[in-house]
Amino acid sequence: MTAATTTVRVPDGEMPARLWLPPSGTxxxxxxxxxxxxxSPYIRSRAADLAALGxxxxxxxxxxxxxxxxxxxxxAFLEQGMALAAQLDWDRTVADATASVEALRxxxxxxxxxxxxxFCFGGGVAFNVAAVTDVDVLVSYYGSALPQLLHLAGSVSVPSLHHFGTADAYIPMETVEEIRAAVAGREVELHLHDGAGHAFDNPHxxxxxxxxxxxxxxxxADFLSRRLPV
Structure with missing residues (x-):
């Protein structure tokens, strides 16, 4: 499934983005x-998977x-990624992601x-976005910033799904349990994956x-089919 290139208008310019359409077109x-x-190619692959779901x-x-x-x-790819992430301003990044929600809608x-x-960095951004703007569902894979964002948990009221690995060296189980307690509610699902480390969905x-x-x-896929049905 091929992505189209597009842009998202933000206050200081136009942010590049990629867009995938499902087989139905809508x-x-x-x-x-x-x-x-x-x-990355991995993220683009997951985007294509989501498009295939509709x-x-x-x-x-x-x-x-x-x-x-x-x-x-x-x-050195890990160091390269960390160096790029270190250049980002968190609030501006959340604003860019929020603008993406508005543009997509x-x-x-x-x-x-x-x-x-x-996923990972993006899982934390997604949680922050769900706290500050109108979205219909949230899915966060091992959101690396979540431990620093738990003060926003009361503002995230949409159906949410969180994934964590039990062998995550970056988010240990003690921290996962703190996250579980902070986000708990009828609309929240949290799944632990035995033996999995951080970024376990990445094929590297x-x-x-x-x-x-x-x-x-x-x-x-099951969560989305129930909470954001096609």
Whole structure:
């Protein structure tokens, strides 16, 4: 499934983005928010997966103001991603993602609600976006900023799905339980994936946990089918 290039209007310019349409041409919308590695081949693959489920998917290039790039074939790719992420201003990034929600909702191809789904860095951004603007669902995979955002939990009232690995060195289980307590509610689902580390859905051998990735995606597809039906 091929993505079209587009832009999202923000106060200081036009942010590049990629747009995927479902086979039907129309459907509910999902703003897909990147890991620290940008809108990588992995993120583009997941966008295509979401489009195949029937969603219009917009993936904004949140690094559009940053200098540098990530070469996933390099042994230094993790350091490259961290260096790019360090250049971002959090509030401005959340504002860019919020503008992406508004832009997606305005498209004629979007019929129904609009949700946010993010991985790692993007999982935290998605949570923050759900706290400050109108979205219909939230899906966060091991949101790395969540421990610093729990003061916003009371402002996130939409149906939400969170995934964490039990062997995550960045978000240990003690912290996951703090997150669980903060976000708990009838509209919230939180799933633990045994033996999975951080970024377990990323196919890179450094991160990937096949069973956790498959289980989490199945749960995500089921959640979206119930909470943001096509």
């Amino acid at each position: 459907g509910p919308g999902i703003v897909l928010l990147q890991e620290i590695f940008g809108v 969603y219009v998917v917009l993936a904004p290039e949140l690094y559009w103001r940053a200098e540098g790039s990530v070469d996933e074939s390099s042994e 305005s498209l004629p191809e979007v019929a129904g609600g609009v949700g946010v789904l993010g 051998p450094l991160f990937h946990h096949e069973r956790a990735s498959e289980d989490a995606w199945r749960l995500t």
